[in-house]
Amino acid sequence: MxxxxxxxxxxxxxxxxxxxxxxxxxxxxxxxxxxxxxxxxxxxxxxxxxxxxxxxxxxxxxxxxxxxxxxxxxxxxxxxxxxxxxxxxxxxxxxxxxxxxxxxxxxxxxxxxxxVLWLLPSMDRLWIEGAEGRRRFLDRMTLSFFPNHGDVSLTYEKAMRERNRLLKDQVRDPMWYKALEAQMAQTGAVIHANRQRALDRIAEAQDQASTQFPAAQLDLVQTEGTMPETADDLRVAFEESRFRDLAAGRTLVGPHRADLYGVFAAKGVPAADSSTGEQKALLISLVLANARALVKDFGAPPxxxxxxxxxxxxxxxxxxxxxxxxxxxxxxxxxxxxxxxxxxxxxxxxxxxxxxxxxxxxxxxxxxx
Incomplete structure (x- = not known):
């Protein structure tokens, strides 16, 4: 239907x-x-x-x-x-x-x-602006496959805001952090897994289609260092980063620091270095791939x-x-x-x-x- x-x-x-x-x-x-x-x-x-x-x-x-x-x-x-x-x-x-x-x-x-998927003129600069916009674009794709992704992300962000408040107040007692970091680790691992599974679906949808719009190779990267993938690894990363985070007044590791890296597959050129027209075509290609993948997952096009x-x-x-x-x-x-x-x-x-x-x-x- x-x-x-x-x-x-x-x-x-x-x-x-x-x-x-x-x-x-x-x-x-x-x-x-x-x-x-x-x-x-x-x-x-x-x-x-x-x-x-x-x-x-x-x-x-x-x-x-x-x-x-x-x-x-x-x-x-x-x-x-x-x-x-x-x-x-x-x-x-x-x-x-x-x-x-x-x-x-x-x-x-x-x-x-x-x-519902969308593509707006304001997204044309997605590849050359900050990581926040690309992260939001990725999360919209992810949400289309996994409706629980939004609630998990909200839970993570709420716990992170509370942790950041402790950091800004220079609270150093580990007991104040443990419960928050455990919750962030659990939800952060789900966020990362959902994003990666969404990228896998997009890649499969691009590979199976013949289209005039160029395919993009997408990778999930961390703006600094590497992203711990399991809940246990994330919990340890939060604990080990606590002194650095205290100096910065904010959390410097986790899925909120992820970035979406794109490459124009046929040319092997980073999306950020492609022409304006190629960047637009890559975005259209991703929206179409997202739609094709949803037909398979959801049973109907979005x-x-x-x-x-x-x-x-x-x-x-x-x-x-x-x-x-x-x-x-x-x-x-x-x-x-x-x-x-x-x-x-x-x-x-x-x-x-x-x-x-x-x-x-x-x-x-x-x-x-």
Missing amino acids: PLYLNRLTLSHFRSHLHVSLEPDARPVVLYGLNGAGKTNLIEAVSLFSPGRGMRRASAQDMTRRPEALGWKVNGLVETPEGLQDIAFQSEQGAPRQVRINDKPAAQTRLGELVR IVLLDEVAAHLDASRRSALYDEISALGAQAWMTGTGPELFTELGSRAQYFEVTETSTGTIVSARDGL
Whole structure:
């Protein structure tokens, strides 16, 4: 059974006062002028995946201004487990609430029902900026395979924050650290194993596909030294690093110091040294590989969000991307300034024009190209 949204309703979300779409399982094209609200629409779709959405925004930041009354996003989602009514709501800046089939639900449940991948223009510099962005990219891929990865990561980060507080306060009594380091070691080992298993799945999906997008060889590395892989090794590493960490005022070893190293496989060139176009193509390749791997693992292709992706590809690469999305059977939500960017898709997609007005955004279904 395919995975797709067949109804999306927004109320007071970002620039949208009230919008309702009823797409089918085909790719969705959203086109309109810059600032019309296209990216806000796909941000709403990104909420159907665990986490804070593709912009990592707070609930308060998502509310429509100047009213700031709160917001609501509702969707009917066809999933391998059947039709699910999923709603998100925040009242006047309060934390987001999730309801599935009119019952309160945890973020983990979203990860069991829905898989959402995305590629944004802000990610184009992924290979040449800091390790934090690459780590986040890796963790999003990992979360798509292992829905518990988010909860494990939160547990690790909470324990690390408490340990860092002790370090900043120059607490030297080992008894204060042991329980926290044991918890960090246990969860840190799971984080590392999940990441490595996710990279193995991505590598397999790339090896089994013939595509016009270049494959990337990916390795998980440590920004300093080597990453202890087992819980026992991590616990020892935390203990041995304690004096160094006291001097720094923070934890200097562990999965939060990992980095994703990529190489343009066909050329043997590090991704960071590749051209801008090659770096973009490598990112697209990874998103497509992630989607193919999920078909095997999850039983259905994920929902894919591609913001302004067509503007950065020539006609042949655009055509190749659209062919791969269609072959996957994924409901890919794509944005662009005009319908001409999607000519190669033709009737394989559905089209919506997004127009900004003085009273809010209008989203209008248009005939296929």
